Amino acid sequence: MPYVVLDDRLSYYSFSKEHPFNNQRYFVFKDTLEEKGLIKFLKKLNSRKATLEELSLFHTDDYIEFVKEKELKGGFLDYLDTPAFPGIFDASSTIVGTTLNCIDKAIEEKTAVFSPVGGLHHAYSNRASGFCVFNDICVGINYLRKRYKIKRILYFDIDAHHGDGVYYSFIEDPDLFIVDFHQKGIFPGTGNYLEKGKGKAYGTKLNIELKAGCQDSDFFKEQEKVKDFLEKIEIDFIIMQAGCDCLSGDPITFLNLTEKVHQQTTKILTEKAFQETEGKIVILGGGGYSLSNIKRGWLAVIEEIIKIYD
Ligand SMILES: [Zn+2]
Numbered sequence: 001m002p003y004v005v006l007d008d009r010l011s012y013y014s015f016s017k018e019h020p021f022n023n024q025r026y027f028v029f030k031d032t033l034e035e036k037g038l039i040k041f042l043k044k045l046n047s048r049k050a051t052l053e054e055l056s057l058f059h060t061d062d063y064i065e066f067v068k069e070k071e072l073k074g075g076f077l078d079y080l081d082t083p084a085f086p087g088i089f090d091a092s093s094t095i096v097g098t099t100l101n102c103i104d105k106a107i108e109e110k111t112a113v114f115s116p117v118g119g120l121h122h123a124y125s126n127r128a129s130g131f132c133v134f135n136d137i138c139v140g141i142n143y144l145r146k147r148y149k150i151k152r153i154l155y156f157d158i159d160a161h162h163g164d165g166v167y168y169s170f171i172e173d174p175d176l177f178i179v180d181f182h183q184k185g186i187f188p189g190t191g192n193y194l195e196k197g198k199g200k201a202y203g204t205k206l207n208i209e210l211k212a213g214c215q216d217s218d219f220f221k222e223q224e225k226v227k228d229f230l231e232k233i234e235i236d237f238i239i240m241q242a243g244c245d246c247l248s249g250d251p252i253t254f255l256n257l258t259e260k261v262h263q264q265t266t267k268i269l270t271e272k273a274f275q276e277t278e279g280k281i282v283i284l285g286g287g288g289y290s291l292s293n294i295k296r297g298w299l300a301v302i303e304e305i306i307k308i309y310d
Pocket residue numbers: 159160161243245286287288
């Protein structure tokens with residue numbers, strides 16, 4: 001049976017009510033699972049805080065200290081996107097620890113695990129960016145390698161924004177395969193299709209730029225090229241970032257996709273998981289700032305994993 005993280009402590013990672021990244025996203029997801037009667041097909045997993053040692057698997061000591069200080073002083077952690085709030089250090093550590101919990105569970109039970117609040121792909125080892133304080137994906141990749149000796153990992157990101165924190169941190173790593181769909185020309189402005197990794201890692205990353213207004217048919221056309229890429233690589237673990245800001249009507253992006261892209265991507269990745277990783281995959285919620293899109297996008301992922309994993 002697949003797992004889902006349902007633990008109200010995830011909702012503590014919330015900027016102000018007016019900020020697009022707020023706790024309503026988590027509660028809407030949780031309520032929708034209940035309303036649709038899907039909880040009985042899932043096992044529940046709790047959140048936990050990452051330790052300092054775990055945060056240090058990716059983040060610098062200076063930056064960890066900086067976040068602690070900002071919590072007391074207030075202000076922004078970056079250039080006006082990511083404001084400090086009381087409890088931000090613990091809340092951010094909880095997102096990381098929870099992703100590590102998901103990894104442990106996926107490995108222990110050879111299954112799919114979904115966490116709605118995770119996939120904070122813009123944070124760098126030494127700085128916050130775009131609503132992201134600590135990068136749970138990058139910590140997770142280093143944790144997989146250190147604790148489980150799992151090297152070859154696929155990171156697949158359909159959030160409307162480029163996962164720059166992950167891409168640039170592993171740009172020279174030939175064992176981290178990346179497929180990243182995003183809207184061209186919006187924050188953070190990176191992820192040109194010519195960016196394919198560097199040195200020994202050249203060709204292990206795929207950046208796919210989507211034009212404003214693009215539709216499912218455009219996405220699926222690109223997905224065909226991705227299938228060739230996936231066929232050529234061998235991996236031992238998959239992390240998917242299932243951002244819902246690529247869906248039509250998101251208040252801060254301009255793509256016209258539907259939740260079919262979530263459903264199809266989940267299908268392709270879980271098939272790959274059954275072929276190569278004994279079914280092990282962690283799926284993280286990522287962005288998405290329209291509550292009705294959250295319901296549709298994440299639910300499409302959940303319905304797909306329920307269908308595939310019994
Ligand atoms: Zn995004």
